[in-house]
Amino acid sequence: MSDAEQNKPERSLAAKWTRRGFIGAGVLTGGALVIGVAVRTGNPIGKLKPIVAPGDGEALVNSWVKIDADNIVTAIVPHCEMGQGANSTIAQMLADEMDVSWDNVRVMDAPADGNYVSQHAARMFVGPGTLPDKPNAVGFMEPTYDGLFTQVAKLASAYITGGSSSVRATGQNGMRIAGAAAREMLVAAAAKEWGVPAGEITTADGVLTHGSSGKTATYASLAAAAAEQELPNAPRIKSVDEYKLMGTAAPRKDIPLKVDGSAMFGVDGGPAGENLRYAAVKAPPVVGSSVASIDASTAKGMGGVLQILNMGDFVAVVADSYWQAQQALNTIKTTYTETEIDDLDSEQMFANYAAALDEAGESGGSSKADYGDASDAFANAAKKVEAEYRVPFLAHATMEPMNCTAWVRDGKCDIWTGTQVPLMSRDGAAEGAGVSADNVTMHTVFLGGGFGRRLTPEYANQAARLAKATGYPIKMLWSREEDTAQDFYRPADISRFTGGLDENGKLVSWNNIHCTDDEPAEAPLVEFYDIPNVAIRGAEVEPPLRLGAWRSVAHSQHGFFVESFVDELAHEAGKDPVEFRRELLANSPRHLAVLNGAAKMADWGSELPEGHGRGIAIARSFGSIVAEVAEVDMTGDKPRVVKIYCCVDAGFAMNPDGLAAQMESGIVYGLTAALYDEITIKNGAVEQSNFHDYHMMRMDDAPEIAVQIINGAPDNLGGAGEPGLPPAAAAVTNAIFAANGQRIRELPIAKHFA
Amino acid sequence: MVKISVNGKAEDIDVDPAMPLLWAVREQLGMTGTKFGCGIAQCGACTMHLDGEPIRSCSTPISAAEGKEITTIEGIADPDGTLSKVQQAWISEQVPQCGYCQSGQIMSATALLRQTPRPTDEQINAYMSGNVCRCGMYGRIRKAIKVAAGLETATGADIAEEASA
Numbered sequence: 059m060s061d062a063e064q065n066k067p068e069r070s071l072a073a074k075w076t077r078r079g080f081i082g083a084g085v086l087t088g089g090a091l092v093i094g095v096a097v098r099t100g101n102p103i104g105k106l107k108p109i110v111a112p113g114d115g116e117a118l119v120n121s122w123v124k125i126d127a128d129n130i131v132t133a134i135v136p137h138c139e140m141g142q143g144a145n146s147t148i149a150q151m152l153a154d155e156m157d158v159s160w161d162n163v164r165v166m167d168a169p170a171d172g173n174y175v176s177q178h179a180a181r182m183f184v185g186p187g188t189l190p191d192k193p194n195a196v197g198f199m200e201p202t203y204d205g206l207f208t209q210v211a212k213l214a215s216a217y218i219t220g221g222s223s224s225v226r227a228t229g230q231n232g233m234r235i236a237g238a239a240a241r242e243m244l245v246a247a248a249a250k251e252w253g254v255p256a257g258e259i260t261t262a263d264g265v266l267t268h269g270s271s272g273k274t275a276t277y278a279s280l281a282a283a284a285a286e287q288e289l290p291n292a293p294r295i296k297s298v299d300e301y302k303l304m305g306t307a308a309p310r311k312d313i314p315l316k317v318d319g320s321a322m323f324g325v326d327g328g329p330a331g332e333n334l335r336y337a338a339v340k341a342p343p344v345v346g347s348s349v350a351s352i353d354a355s356t357a358k359g360m361g362g363v364l365q366i367l368n369m370g371d372f373v374a375v376v377a378d379s380y381w382q383a384q385q386a387l388n389t390i391k392t393t394y395t396e397t398e399i400d401d402l403d404s405e406q407m408f409a410n411y412a413a414a415l416d417e418a419g420e421s422g423g424s425s426k427a428d429y430g431d432a433s434d435a436f437a438n439a440a441k442k443v444e445a446e447y448r449v450p451f452l453a454h455a456t457m458e459p460m461n462c463t464a465w466v467r468d469g470k471c472d473i474w475t476g477t478q479v480p481l482m483s484r485d486g487a488a489e490g491a492g493v494s495a496d497n498v499t500m501h502t503v504f505l506g507g508g509f510g511r512r513l514t515p516e517y518a519n520q521a522a523r524l525a526k527a528t529g530y531p532i533k534m535l536w537s538r539e540e541d542t543a544q545d546f547y548r549p550a551d552i553s554r555f556t557g558g559l560d561e562n563g564k565l566v567s568w569n570n571i572h573c574t575d576d577e578p579a580e581a582p583l584v585e586f587y588d589i590p591n592v593a594i595r596g597a598e599v600e601p602p603l604r605l606g607a608w609r610s611v612a613h614s615q616h617g618f619f620v621e622s623f624v625d626e627l628a629h630e631a632g633k634d635p636v637e638f639r640r641e642l643l644a645n646s647p648r649h650l651a652v653l654n655g656a657a658k659m660a661d662w663g664s665e666l667p668e669g670h671g672r673g674i675a676i677a678r679s680f681g682s683i684v685a686e687v688a689e690v691d692m693t694g695d696k697p698r699v700v701k702i703y704c705c706v707d708a709g710f711a712m713n714p715d716g717l718a719a720q721m722e723s724g725i726v727y728g729l730t731a732a733l734y735d736e737i738t739i740k741n742g743a744v745e746q747s748n749f750h751d752y753h754m755m756r757m758d759d760a761p762e763i764a765v766q767i768i769n770g771a772p773d774n775l776g777g778a779g780e781p782g783l784p785p786a787a788a789a790v791t792n793a794i795f796a797a798n799g800q801r802i803r804e805l806p807i808a809k810h811f812a
Numbered sequence: 813m814v815k816i817s818v819n820g821k822a823e824d825i826d827v828d829p830a831m832p833l834l835w836a837v838r839e840q841l842g843m844t845g846t847k848f849g850c851g852i853a854q855c856g857a858c859t860m861h862l863d864g865e866p867i868r869s870c871s872t873p874i875s876a877a878e879g880k881e882i883t884t885i886e887g888i889a890d891p892d893g894t895l896s897k898v899q900q901a902w903i904s905e906q907v908p909q910c911g912y913c914q915s916g917q918i919m920s921a922t923a924l925l926r927q928t929p930r931p932t933d934e935q936i937n938a939y940m941s942g943n944v945c946r947c948g949m950y951g952r953i954r955k956a957i958k959v960a961a962g963l964e965t966a967t968g969a970d971i972a973e974e975a976s977a
């Protein structure tokens with residue numbers, strides 16, 4: 059029997075709305091119990107409205123659980139795995155609520171098995187929904203929008219796919235409830251079968267036990283009977299003191315696949331047994347231009363070359379191998395249509411940005427926060443401090459360059475691609491292939507890094523167009539050069555501050571203006587600091603590059619701006635940077651605990667070797683609070699980050715090792731940018747091309763990282779993938795200042811040590 | 813026709829002898845464990861062993877492998893399927909995030925330990941700095957190498973057991 063047949067529902071599933079959401083249960087052929095939960099996530103706010111189910115205005119978190127005849131429990135997660143381990147953590151939450159041991163839990167990405175849950179069943183549970191059409195929505199790594207964010211899994215032929223993953227949405231609101239419901243139904247089935255009160259039945263390791271009669275049964279043996287039980291209205295989820303697996307370092311389920319080469323990434327996918335052809339592509343280097351002409355005279359005669367295509371918005375070579383395609387593409391001479399930014403370079407762009415800030419002046423621009431009277435307080439301040447900071451554009455540089463394999467035939471299209479937004483990519487592919495979205499099959503693959511880069515559908519669209527144009531199943535792969543030149547970049551920005559201190563060195567006014575349209579909007583805000591007069595404003599600029607969500611999004615620049623300026627103020631106030639922040643955080647106990655935690659880890663204030671310095675920074679992003687202390691060695695010809703001490707409060711660490719790994723990862727990503735990287739523009743185009751000029755942190759310059767976790771709000775989970783990043787840059791520049799008095803106000807740091 | 817031997821198996825491959833080994837192995841042999849990251853010997857994602865020595869297969873023509881033994885990530889475990897010490901340590905230290913760089917990391921680490929069975933931190937840093945991990949798992953890679961070398965104990969001994977079970 060095929061998988062598809064085996065997994066067909068035997069009959070329609072029972073389902074009902076409950077207080078918390080929508081629960082359904084049924085039995086699949088072979089006796090597997092399947093339970094699905096679609097949860098209402100509360101009161102959708104304005105920003106969320108456009109992405110939730112039309113009509114009912116609700117966001118849904120979808121979770122599926124299957125109990126097989128062999129007592130294996132499978133968590134079917136509507137998200138893709140790009141390295142953050144969240145799918146495993148979500149399964150951990152399920153296993154804990156269900157009382158099954160981790161060994162007997164499997165994780166499955168929902169899109170992988172479209173036939174697994176029938177269209178009918180999916181329709182019952184999921185209902186219609188759409189993904190945000192906004193490519194720089196924060197997306198996969200982190201829910202935001204006041205914790206309500208979830209990119210809604212959408213019914214797509216037989217597939218449920220979701221672009222957003224989240225321990226705090228899917229895990230907390232979906233999987234845990236699905237697990238608790240499954241457990242209650244199993245207990246009810248056992249109670250009925252044994253004729254004993256449900257309250258006398260205990261569960262552990264996938265087994266039901268009635269103590270006084272000595273009766274036991276596996277979950278699997280009662281799976282079918284459980285599906286007949288009344289669906290619980292509000293399954294009881296565990297309190298923190300009842301957690302067994304939650305809060306433990308359960309090993310990730312995907313890791314064994316990633317040590318023997320068997321994990322399938324987008325670039326590894328494709329139709330079995332088909333004769334794949336390979337495409338190399340190059341898009342115009344300047345935004346807004348298109349291909350005017352190509353001279354492919356050399357390429358034509360090159361080995362393996364099958365087709366050369368001018369697609370208007372890019373040039374492609376299709377060949378028998380990727381290498382041949384790329385070699386041939388490299389020989390093609392292309393001209394492009396003119397644009398208004400053909401003469402633009404980074405220097406001019408920053409001048410334009412500065413002019414926009416000049417024009418906004420002391421009080422212009424759009425207001426992002428305004429309380430007290432910042433101008434008045436500044437005018438009357440005993441000490442006035444001003445500073446301007448700059449950050450460059452940044453590329454994501456995911457380890458796996460963008461790629462997509464597409465096969466278009468008979469009105470259908472199959473897609474293999476690493477994407478954070480499978481539904482948006484599906485729509486992009488459908489458009490490219492000229493088929494309806496229902497006829498596009500998205501195959502699940504691992505993502506070789508996401509970081510916000512894989513939130514756009516254009517590469518799926520490109521591959522589908524090539525497959526359609528050539529008739530071949532096409533594996534299109536971007537060179538690293540193409541990947542660097544055609545990113546959706548972290549915005550470049552200038553941020554200006556004025557701050558006023560009173561005669562006791564207390565911070566009384568904070569006035570900030572910067573250029574970017576912030577996503578999320580909270581990024582530049584400082585309400586956790588006790589500052590009575592605050593004005594934060596934004597000036598509008600026209601970025602010459604495509605912008606996207608880059609790990610931690612606008613927090614990546616504002617973490618640097620805000621914490622640099624706070625540090626400057628501390629020094630102007632003649633106070634120790636930790637002490638100065640402590641005073642400002644008097645009314646923010648969780649922040650204060652995290653700050654103190656990091657300072658303690660680093661033994662703040664203790665003697666350091668000659669030429670070393672320590673710096674601290676703290677940031678709140680995506681519901682988590684992180685403070686970092688950097689120790690920097692300035693004795694060489696350039697700064698060396700020796701150690702990072704990181705203290706994090708993510709509410710509750712469902713998997714402490716996973717949270718620590720995410721901190722380590724976010725810190726290295728942040729340090730890489732802070733120390734080395736900038737995307738610059740010349741003649742309107744990106745100048746960098748590959749790892750020789752867009753530098754990656756490597757083993758020999760990676761600091762030791764220590765992570766300490768505070769579980770400061772067990773019912774209010776924060777994110778993990780991004781919050782480690784925002785404090786990293788300022789911790790280092792503050793440490794450099796502490797070491798030698800050099801204040802770095804423009805990133806990357808390497809610029810100042812050339 | 814180029815004759816090569818991959819993980820102990822002789823293969824005849826009908827490609828341009830200038831084609832980098834990476835593409836021949838991935839596309840012609842369908843062994844996709846070895847990854848493409850940069851194409852210019854800058855990232856190490858494509859690391860294979862040629863007669864036991866680590867090479868950047870994106871920048872090594874297949875002709876250079878003629879008559880030599882190529883080992884890829886698919887051939888690094890023991891013939892009976894038992895994961896190598898390095899692979900086991902990668903699991904016990906929960907090294908991979910996205911995992912894309914890890915085939916190359918494991919190939920480099922394996923070669924390092926073959927040459928230097930008890931490496932110092934400096935030796936690890938120097939040897940491994942040709943392999944980029946964009947997910948930034950350097951601390952874990954360093955630790956895992958020491959665990960594989962028997963210099964440190966595994967973080968999750970139970971984890972490694974489970975994986976090899």
Ligand code: FES
Nearest residue numbers: 849850853856870
């Ligand atoms: S792909 Fe070969 S070193 Fe990067």
Ligand code: FES
Nearest residue numbers: 911913945946947
């Ligand atoms: S694990 Fe993602 S690049 Fe190393």
